[in-house]
Amino acid sequence: MIAKLAWKNLWFKPLNTVLSLVLLTASVAIISLLILLQEQFEKQFSSNIDGVDLVLGAQGSPLQLILSSVYQVDAPTGNIDYKEAEVWMKHPFVDTAIPLAFGDNYRGFKIVGTTPDYIKKYTATISEGKVFEKNFEVVIGSEIAKKLNIKLGDKFFGTHGDAEEGHVHEEYAYVVVGIASPTGKVIDNLILCTVESVWEMHSGHDHGGEAHSEDENPPHGEEGHIHVEGDEHDHEHVHDENCNHDHDHEVSENPAHGEEGHVHEEGDEHDHEHDEAKEITAVLVKFKNKMGIISWPRMIAQNTKMQAALPAIEINRLFSLFGIGLQALQYLAYGIMLISGISIFIALYNRLKERKYEFALLRVSGASRIQMLGLVLFESLLLCVVGFFFGTLFGRLALVMISSTTDKQFKMAFNPMTIIWEKEGILFLVTIFVGVLAAVIPAVKAYRLNISKTLANA
Amino acid sequence: MIYTENLTFSFNETTHFSFPNIKNNESQALLITGNSGKGKTTLLHLLGGLLRPKSGTISIQDTNISSLSEKELDRFRGKNIGLVLQQSHFVASLNVLENVVLASWLATGKKATEKAKTLLKELDLEDQMYKLPSNLSVGQQQRVSIARALINQPKLLLADEPTSSLDDENAAKVADLLAHLSKEYKASLIIVTHDQRLKDKFSNQLNLN
Numbered sequence: 049m050i051a052k053l054a055w056k057n058l059w060f061k062p063l064n065t066v067l068s069l070v071l072l073t074a075s076v077a078i079i080s081l082l083i084l085l086q087e088q089f090e091k092q093f094s095s096n097i098d099g100v101d102l103v104l105g106a107q108g109s110p111l112q113l114i115l116s117s118v119y120q121v122d123a124p125t126g127n128i129d130y131k132e133a134e135v136w137m138k139h140p141f142v143d144t145a146i147p148l149a150f151g152d153n154y155r156g157f158k159i160v161g162t163t164p165d166y167i168k169k170y171t172a173t174i175s176e177g178k179v180f181e182k183n184f185e186v187v188i189g190s191e192i193a194k195k196l197n198i199k200l201g202d203k204f205f206g207t208h209g210d211a212e213e214g215h216v217h218e219e220y221a222y223v224v225v226g227i228a229s230p231t232g233k234v235i236d237n238l239i240l241c242t243v244e245s246v247w248e249m250h251s252g253h254d255h256g257g258e259a260h261s262e263d264e265n266p267p268h269g270e271e272g273h274i275h276v277e278g279d280e281h282d283h284e285h286v287h288d289e290n291c292n293h294d295h296d297h298e299v300s301e302n303p304a305h306g307e308e309g310h311v312h313e314e315g316d317e318h319d320h321e322h323d324e325a326k327e328i329t330a331v332l333v334k335f336k337n338k339m340g341i342i343s344w345p346r347m348i349a350q351n352t353k354m355q356a357a358l359p360a361i362e363i364n365r366l367f368s369l370f371g372i373g374l375q376a377l378q379y380l381a382y383g384i385m386l387i388s389g390i391s392i393f394i395a396l397y398n399r400l401k402e403r404k405y406e407f408a409l410l411r412v413s414g415a416s417r418i419q420m421l422g423l424v425l426f427e428s429l430l431l432c433v434v435g436f437f438f439g440t441l442f443g444r445l446a447l448v449m450i451s452s453t454t455d456k457q458f459k460m461a462f463n464p465m466t467i468i469w470e471k472e473g474i475l476f477l478v479t480i481f482v483g484v485l486a487a488v489i490p491a492v493k494a495y496r497l498n499i500s501k502t503l504a505n506a
Numbered sequence: 507m508i509y510t511e512n513l514t515f516s517f518n519e520t521t522h523f524s525f526p527n528i529k530n531n532e533s534q535a536l537l538i539t540g541n542s543g544k545g546k547t548t549l550l551h552l553l554g555g556l557l558r559p560k561s562g563t564i565s566i567q568d569t570n571i572s573s574l575s576e577k578e579l580d581r582f583r584g585k586n587i588g589l590v591l592q593q594s595h596f597v598a599s600l601n602v603l604e605n606v607v608l609a610s611w612l613a614t615g616k617k618a619t620e621k622a623k624t625l626l627k628e629l630d631l632e633d634q635m636y637k638l639p640s641n642l643s644v645g646q647q648q649r650v651s652i653a654r655a656l657i658n659q660p661k662l663l664l665a666d667e668p669t670s671s672l673d674d675e676n677a678a679k680v681a682d683l684l685a686h687l688s689k690e691y692k693a694s695l696i697i698v699t700h701d702q703r704l705k706d707k708f709s710n711q712l713n714l715n
Contacts, residue, residue, distance in 0.1 A: 049611045053597065060599035405595035412556065414584015414613035416577055500556040503591060504547050
């Protein structure tokens with residue numbers, strides 16, 4: 049009956065109630081959205097660096113290297129020479145070293161040249177078919193198979209770069225030989241093949257320049273189309289290979305190759321000292337001897353033109369950058385919650401003035417002081433619980449919307465159905481606390497109401 | 507039945523009331539009259555257990571209500587005392603029937619819905635049951651407060667200026683209902699008033715002047 053009374057009272061002044069409820073819902077929605085986002089974001093990021101102690105790649109921003117090579121979300125920093133990288137890959141400290149060669153995509157999904165170790169690293173298995181062995185055989189991630197409805201034996205052509213629109217490599221078709229099991233990690237959205245496939249794909253074309261006349265590859269830069277060094281366009285990055293054939297050509301001399309830094313064959317038309325300078329984009333290293341984590345970054349920076357980046361450190365840096373924004377939003381949301389608390393307080397307090405006869409009357413009818421206190425508290429708490437419920441609901445709806453965008457853009461999806469008990473529990477307690485706090489003064493006033501005086505002054 | 511002995515009360519050092527002894531049996535009506543400022547309402551609140559007397563005793567059905575604790579008094583009041591006030595107050599968000607039922611629930615913990623309906627019919631409020639109290643006329647509101655005061659079959663029915671805001675017709679109706687129903691429910695009726703219309707109706711009177 050008290051509950052019914054509280055409920056009816058709330059809806060007796062619907063505007064007051066709706067205002068308080070909207071504010072509460074907004075604050076809870078923002079906070080629960082942030083909780084879910086942060087938790088899942090960190091989990092996704094952390095789960096992907098499992099088994100990667102260090103990433104070897106071209107010089108540039110270490111964060112960019114990690115983002116591009118581990119998470120496939122940024123453009124690569126550039127390419128590294130495979131021979132040079134191989135020296136480090138065979139280092140006794142190393143447990144596994146997985147080479148990655150980027151170059152093409154198929155309908156927006158990256159095609160990555162690598163070794164079967166890559167599949168193992170993500171604890172994925174081949175759920176259908178077999179692992180890639182020969183050139184141009186590919187294993188596709190489970191998400192791609194689902195989204196593009198690709199089956200074993202299907203053939204497709206890759207598009208150069210990482211944009212869906214671009215130069216299509218029509219020389220070689222990839223054949224799907226396997227589909228990887230779902231892991232919830234980046235591999236679900238990748239197409240995997242051998243490193244040699246990528247090399248082959250890009251060495252085979254553009255010898256005479258007929259495939260690469262100026263008008264055929266207009267988006268120079270953003271797209272990072274295929275070209276061979278020595279194509280005589282005037283880029284902003286002028287390569288000096290043509291004139292300096294005598295020196296030891298190293299790729300890292302021209303690190304920021306367009307946006308893309310794609311894999312391409314060097315030396316097609318030049319006689320370098322090494323005629324087959326194979327390039328890869330990055331190497332994911334797992335150490336046997338963890339000393340490498342400490343010693344390699346310096347050794348590599350000093351002795352090579354490559355860089356070694358530690359994913360754990362870079363991701364922490366990213367989280368802390370990210371954290372400032374999240375924190376600010378969180379403060380904002382708690383601010384809104386405070387305002388909603390004040391709004392509840394004002395509503396209850398004002399209503400108390402109107403309702404003091406009502407309370408006196410209830411007391412006359414046999415209600416105790418405690419029941420009056422309870423009634424006011426209950427109204428406030430009811431509001432808070434309803435607000436919390438709608439807040440978590442709307443927070444999740446927002447997450448669904450965000451997730452569909454991030455899924456399209458970054459191939460990263462969030463699950464709105466998870467409940468983070470600990471943090472959301474705390475949020476619930478905070479909400480309840482706001483409700484109690486807002487109701488304390490009105491409730492105590494109701495408790496101490498002097499019935500006789502109230503009725504006599506009527 | 508109710509009786510008081512040597513009842514005194516003071517708000518502060520200057521206003522001091524001492525009341526004559528009162529005795530009123532069940533089914534009997536007593537009219538307490540007097541000019542303003544003579545403590546009519548104070549006496550009524552004392553009898554209803556809304557105020558505590560400075561000295562003296564009030565016994566309702568052999569219970570000395572001065573000896574009850576706050577909580578016991580709340581419960582006793584709910585069960586045994588019905589109160590009709592000059593202006594009717596209601597829980598604004600509940601409809602007429604719910605308001606009456608609420609009084610039964612607060613006193614006994616049970617919802618006497620059927621009884622409330624019967625009572626409201628008896629008071630000619632059948633069509634008003636599901637309206638909000640604020641949509642009723644003053645006369646109708648006063649009848650609802652009578653229904654609410656009687657729902658728990660109190661031993662004592664107290665009315666504070668129940669007719670002062672009513673027109674002649676409604677005042678007569680309310681006075682008749684109070685007299686009639688207190689007999690039917692075997693309640694002892696005490697009305698505090700300065701309304702001449704009531705003085706003409708009830709012969710058993712006590713003047714505080």
